[in-house]
Amino acid sequence: MTQNIVDPHLHLFALDLGDYGWLKPDKPPFWPDKKTIAKNVGEADLRLTAGLNLAGFVHIEAGFDNEHPWREIDWLESTCKLRFKSVACANLYSTDFAHTMQILAKRKSVVGIRHILDDEALAILSHPQCARNFAVLNEMNLSFDAQFPVHDTGAVHELIKHAKQHKNLRIIINHAGWPPVSGTIEDNKWQDNIHYLRDCENIAIKLSGWEMANRQWSFQAIEKPLKQVITCFGSPRVMLASNFPLCTLSRPYLELWQGYKTELHLSANLFQQLAYNNAAHWYKLN
Structure with a gap:
């Protein structure tokens, strides 16, 4: 029987149309293998076979044009044929945020925004303008993709507020909040903070981006954080995702999803939740 997948975290690139500064060789991140993903990537490159069918996806902003984020959405909506939703770029510091959101809301695929927080998470989330802009998202019933290290306790508490x-x-x-990989004190903080976050029923978590921490990651290594977040959040608030095309720095797209299905020792019902149902619900693909 074919298993439908909704991939809730991937990126398509149109290098001839957009900026994509982070993919240029003279801009960070300075990965020696970055050139292998610095190319045009379209819907046709999302190939699944062997009992897996890509029934939809969520495109996460990829730096097409951070000043005019609707340009990326217009490109996607003019080229994509599969069922999809988009998470646009938007600046949580911006005093023009509401106007930007009004423009984005006219695009039918937009369900939310991302402002990459990373190591600036506490400063951004505690800024007064951020609170005002979250109020705009709340009023518009949109989502926020939070990319930051969950071992940052201060940022976690601001996000909870x-x-x-x-x-x-x-x-x-995003990316499970960079879960434990090294046995350091940050690992204990990640585990503690996951428990703080679980009390907010409007917070979910996506597991992906393993290649960004370790190009040689294994499915065995990610079983522990997967079980931890399922135990903590409950299965309806957990999603498996690819981070395509970055995932191909470690393994092909098909191999990733095959591994999720066969190597993580998930029941058929649980895999259905993590690989399809939850993404369709949280990103409004239904």
Whole structure:
């Protein structure tokens, strides 16, 4: 029987149309293998076979044009044929945020925004303008993709404040918040903070981006954080994702999803939730 997949975190590139500064060789990140993904990537490159069918996806902003983020959405909506939703770039510091969101809201695929927080997470999330802009997202019933290290306790508590204040705001943590890989003190903080986050029912978590921490990652290594987040959040708030095309720095797209299905020892019902149902719900693909 064919298993449908909704991939809730991937990127398509049109290098001839967009900026993509982070993919240029003279701009960070300075990965020696970055050139292998610095190319045009379209819907046709999302190939699944062997009992897996890509029934939809969520495109996460990829630096096409951060000043005019609707340009990336217009390109996607003019070229993509599969069922999809988009998470646009938007600046949480911006005093023009509401106007940007009004423009983006006219695009039918837009369900939310991302401002990459990373190591600036605490400064951004505690800024007064950020609170005002989250109120805009809440009013518009849109989502926020939060990319930052969950071992950052200060940032976690700021995010919880926003989640509790804005009940319509769906917050989805990207890349599992960079879970434990090294046995350091940050690992304990990640585990503690995952427990803090679980009390906010409008916060979900996506597991992907393993290649960004370790190009040689194994499915065995990610079983532990997967079980931890399922135990903590409950299975309806957990999603498996690819981070395509970055995932191909470690393994092909098909191999990734085959491994998720066969190597993580998930029941058929649980895999259905993590690989399809939850993404369709949290990103409004239904």
